[in-house]
Amino acid sequence: MLELRILLNNVDGAVDRLKSRDPGFSIDPLALLDKKRRELIAEVESKKAEQNKTNREIGARKKAGDDPSDIYKKMKELSDGVKILDSELAEIQAELNRQIEVLPNIPAPDVPVAFDKSGNVKTASFGEFKRAEDWDFPFKNHLDVAMGLSPSGGLDFKRASKMTGANWSMYRGDLARLEWSLVMYFIDRATSDGRELIIPPYLVNSQSMFSSGQFPKFREQAYECRDDDLVLIPTSEVPLLNLYRDEILPDAALPMRLTSFTPCFRREAGTYGAEERGLIRVHQFHKVEVFSFTRPDESFSELEVIINYSRKVLESLKLPYRLMKLATGDLAQQSATTFDIEAWLPGQNTFSEVSSVSNCTDYQARRANIRYRPGDQKKPEFVHTLNGSALATSRTMVSILEHYQESDGGLRVPDVLKPYMQGQDRIEPLT
């Protein structure tokens, strides 16, 4: 949620920066509504003041044994006027809110300006981007590798479709164990620097989805249980943010560093393409998330902390990646700055996002009303919030399947995962 005052006064060029990601944005309708709103407030509040004054008079006269019914007519007129003005004001305010709620965060000043992802900038990379033909045995893509693993194929799309629907998948056997070892490894990494681990509810109410920025604009992307007004979380960013909704954090608690493990559920309506078969884009995946609440002046240094943290995890798995700084047009609604870590997928001959690290500045904190009281200052201020994947399992698994495949169809277990596989260092091929 943006602060209207910042847009109306164009603080630090806010209007132009907003236009750099949303070219259709115009301040004029907002300014007009706000002017009308102020006028109505002045009018209705002076009527209410008179109403209150007259009401006190009635009380005083009743107390004195005097019959005040002669001024009821005047009160009725005032009251009717107030009701009409109040409803007009409510309508203006609601329209203003509807327009502000869907506006995205203002990009940070150093974000590359472009209206789509072609403007993203590579800022680092790791490892060697080998192509399929560089392998010294016939390279298989992740699907073929997975389906060839013992004891019954590592993935079972056919039966997942039967019990649930298209584009759902299911891990089986040793590949399921490898998936789970990834989860445990990510959790151990994330908690090693003192982050508190949270296992939150996987369903949240729609207020929580509003606070994080998903609702109202991206409602169609979420799975909902409408009978109960509950939504399956698309990322644990949602419950982590809402942990402290409507609360004031003590200064000493910041920066507050949290992590969580949850499945993530996404409808991914209308996004499927042939290049996204298999595990690239699924309706349910596992993710270990890191999340920080910070003071406003330390959020950009915290962003670096989280980026480096996520990179190290991928590097420890020896999986090649590139680090991208997203352009204005590719930012998520709530983000002021985002860095994506994209794993190299030789089977697709492309890069695919395994982690996304964002500084949401005060955008979510305003929607969720999360503040802190700075030092000796009396007035609470909004915190900044940051989130990052560390990491998402499904696409990491794609990269593992392709990079760790062996010539006989087996799969080598990455060194760092062996302890979580009880020392097993290889998944055997189907016989």
Place this chain on the structure above:
RNA sequence: GGAGGCGUGGCCGAGCGGUUUAAGGCGACGGUCUUGAAAACCGUUGUACCGCAAGGUACCGGGGGUUCGAAUCCCUCCGCCUCCGCCA
């Protein structure tokens, strides 16, 4: 799922149709006193919005209604507690 009870300021708690502009207490902060502290006493103590200001308006879990007037009456939703039922 059934029955009942309860949601008032940072906390406790009174108020149950009009001098409530929400009593009183605790806590916190400031002061007096004291070598220092405690105690005692005095004072201060919410948020948001409109306004250049003076000042005004709103807020008693959320929303709606009744009324000239609602913390107070009615409806509805949410949350918490007690008991019963069911259940991993």
